[in-house]
Amino acid sequence: MSATSSLSALPTPSLLLDERKMLANIARLRDRPALAGVALRPHLKTAKSVEVARRVLAGGNGPATVSTLREAEVFFAAGIRDILYAVGIAPQKLPRVAALRAAGCDLTVLLDSIEQADAVVAASAAAGAPIPALIEIDCDGHRGGLPADDPQIIEIGRRLHTGALLHGVLTHAGESYGVLGAAAHAAFAERERHAAVSAATRLREHGLPCPIVSVGSTPTAFAATDLDGVTEVRAGVYMFFDLVMAGIEACRVEDIALSVLTTVIGHQRDRGWILVDAGWMALSRDRGTAAQTVDQGYGVVSDIDGNVLPDLIVTAANQEHGVIALRAGSTAGLPAMPVGTRLRILPNHACATAGQHGAYEVIPAEPGAPLVHWPRFGGW
Amino acid sequence: MSATSSLSALPTPSLLLDERKMLANIARLRDRPALAGVALRPHLKTAKSVEVARRVLAGGNGPATVSTLREAEVFFAAGIRDILYAVGIAPQKLPRVAALRAAGCDLTVLLDSIEQADAVVAASAAAGAPIPALIEIDCDGHRGGLPADDPQIIEIGRRLHTGALLHGVLTHAGESYGVLGAAAHAAFAERERHAAVSAATRLREHGLPCPIVSVGSTPTAFAATDLDGVTEVRAGVYMFFDLVMAGIEACRVEDIALSVLTTVIGHQRDRGWILVDAGWMALSRDRGTAAQTVDQGYGVVSDIDGNVLPDLIVTAANQEHGVIALRAGSTAGLPAMPVGTRLRILPNHACATAGQHGAYEVIPAEPGAPLVHWPRFGGW
Structure with missing residues (x-):
């Protein structure tokens, strides 16, 4: 069957993944000369799929970032061992961390x-084994983290170094999603680098170890030119990309590897509307x-x-x-689109749209x- | 264990359902005197749970409305037989309909x-058994449906009556979600009634059967005072309610039966922020x-x-x-909320928030x- 006739046979709505585009997106980041000296730790929160993880991680099971302990559990069960849970830890979750x-x-x-x-520290003592932690640094006021010059960083570092494992520092320029173009993204990349390296330097000046200096977001990972002092870069949505990333010129619309397959179910011709069976449950x-x-609606x-x-x-x-209608x-x-016509919708936000679906229907690269x-999986 | 200590032991984020509030919401609609002469066909698209369906349907398995064929399949497997799939049918879905x-x-x-x-008609012929259909009537310009005076209604009715089963007409005042207060909702209820009954009358005047005259939405179902000519009322979100419904005075905030349990994971005290582990993946x-x-953010x-x-x-x-922050x-x-504090978030839109979760953690009415x-289940 041709791709079109295969797609005609799928139930709708379905989540489509163009593997060729995904592999090109993965290669584009992996092959950036600026990243030659650092580790790449892809974020799997968008993918939530072992099959995608195999294709995006170094060697198929290399270092990974996750946003939930469920992701950590599923990916570890699939043989992925080096995992960073990059959401501030709730104390109640530490027994699950220790068990993993x-x-x-x-x-x-x-x-x-x-x-x-x-x-x-208490959970490490209870488990009889130190739990490694990174200290989150705030580089742009986006979300969590301490300013790089905050004295608490040293106190936290001391306590972790004594009673757990101080692995280093991490920052994420979430505000880079709100600015347009590579130059603006590069400026945020430098804010990430400067904040993380400054905090790492302060820890070391206080005699504390800081082996990991972790930075990243999709826009900054693609724009960074200087990663001096950084040991690893994280990025997530880049494997699929989406309209938000295209809107800030982190990718082109034609790079977007995800879409939602849908079927025309009606019209309101006086209003210029085409009705389809993909609502917000399928699109987010x-x-x-x-x-x-x-x-982009x-x-x-x-x-x-x-x-x-x-x-x-x-x-x-x-x-x-x-x-569906023409933009204002x-x-x-x-276009004339009889009932039964099949269309594809490119998502605003790949993480959110993929999260509405239980599987990818993959158009293979071959x-x-x-x-x-x-x-794919969900839950916590 | 007390409810609070039980909730303290749940993983977060989790979706909580207060059964007592849910049962009160269900009873409040079921017991409306204005609905005494009509059938109630609850919409299960919000619930997506056999346990909730048992509590909301008449006799535990009475007439139901669904938004996907997957819902129809799951609820039929649970013994619910009389099901209306209330989204315009895509021709490609008719083999699944015929199989059910x-x-x-x-x-x-x-x-x-x-x-x-x-x-x-073609699918009925292929199946050797007529498929019943309702004709959708547009009462408020919200979405699908034909105006009540559209001549196509008669032509559609003739074709269905000849080659399938013409069961009647349906309308839904989706625009009632955008107006405030019972009087405004009652006006939309009358638009629903008038549009559906007018279309039914026209079909009958042309010698066509119209046994079902179906209307409904949560705001109109609670506000309708005259249902003359209507045979059934549909409503869905009312079993849980949400902030959108409270915002238009279809319920009180204290009626909302759903919430998302979450844990404090950090603070940005200078900005007045409390960070929790319920993001949009848990809240929608x-x-x-x-x-x-x-x-309500x-x-x-x-x-x-x-x-x-x-x-x-x-x-x-x-x-x-x-x-989390104080509203502007x-x-x-x-309030002081140390890391580890547990909170509950009331949802804007119960359908969307519930859709992000694989189960309800139910606080029983007893x-x-x-x-x-x-x-709970998802998918199509």
Whole structure:
């Protein structure tokens, strides 16, 4: 069967993954000369799939970043050993962390307070084995972390070094998602580098170890030119990309490897609407392009073969209904699309859209190969 | 264990369901005198749980509405037989519909075009058994459906009556979600009634049968005073309610039966932020209150016992991080909340938030009874 006839046979809505585009995105970051001297620790929170992890991690099971302990458990069960849980640790989660470590998973946690450091020390004592932790540094006011010059960093470092394992520092320039173009992303990359390296230097000046200096986000990983002092770079959404990343020029629309296959179920011709069976349950409620230069609604529409259709976007979404219309101000004509026509919707935010689905229907990189079904998982 | 100590032992984030509140919401609609003469066909798209269905359907397995064929399949397997699939039918889905009907499920489809009617007629012929369909009527310009005076209704009715089963008409005032107060909801209820009954009358005047006249939405079901000519009422989110419904006065905040249990993982004290482990993956990206009088961010914060905390809302959400802060303009003080503190977040949109979780952790209506785990499902 051709790709189009295979896609015609899938139930809708379904989540499609173009493996060729994904592999190109993975290679583009992996092969950046600026990253030659550092480790790449891809974030698997977008993927949540062992099959994707195999293709994005160094050697198929190299260092990984996760956003939930469930991800750590699933990926460890699949043979991935070096895992960073990059969300500030809740003390109640430490028994699960200790159990994973006791089973052989080299799991590292993240924290930014003395309370958390004391909890990690107590859990290390309870487990009879030190739990490694990174200290989160705030480089841009986005979310968690301590400023690089905060005296608590030293106190946290001391406590971890004494009663657990002080592995180093981590920062993430989440604000880089809000700025346009490689130069702006490179400026955030330098903020990441400067904050993380400054904090690491202070720890070392106090006689504390800091083997890991971890930075990263998709925009900064692709734009960084100087990683002096950095030991590892993290990035996640880049393996799929999405309209938010295209909107800040971190990728092109044609690099986006994910889409939602949908079927036309009706029309409101007087209003210029085409109704499809992909609503927000299939697309997610993410409206990440709303604040960008071009608002893509709930997603950009392409035909079944992946060719973007001029000015057609999903302008509204109910639970299981999407409304496709021309973007405001368009002079394009609304194409004739009989009931039953199949379309693909490119997502605003790959992490959110993928999170609505239980599997990827994969268009293999090998031309003419049949579709493949890759399960994905959720939960915590 | 007390409820609080049971909740302290759950992993976070978890989806909590207060069964007592749910049963009260269910009873409140079921017992409305205005609905005495009509059937109630609850929509199970919010619940996606056999345990919830048992408690909301008449007799535990009475008539139901669903938004996906997967819901139809799961609920039919649980013994629920009379099911309306209330999303416009895609022709490609008709073999699954026919298979469910052949297995004994009394499944009805919805359509609003001659193309779809012809597809249902063809599928009925292929199956050797007529497939029943309702014609969707548009009462408020919200989504699908034909205007009640559209001549196509008669042509569709003729084709269905000849080659399939014409079961009647359906309408849904989705725009009722955007207006405030019972009087405004009652006006939309009358638009639903008028549109559906008008279309039914026209079909009958043309000698066509119209046994079912189906209307409904949560706001209109609670506000309707005159249902003359209507045979059934549908509503879905009312079993749980949410902040969007509270914002239009379809319920009180204290009626909301769903919440997301979360744990404090950090602070940015200079910015007045409390960070928790419920981000948009646990809360959904739904910002349905953004356009209402009071914007509740990503949700209202209560303590572990369910007491709403003054002016505290989730002001921002990343994938696995929520930021709790005082709402803009508040003069309340930020409460001290050490790392490890447990909180509950009331959802903007119950359908979307529940959709992010694989199960309900149920606080039983019976005082002192232990927590119960009810699986929920997703997919299509």
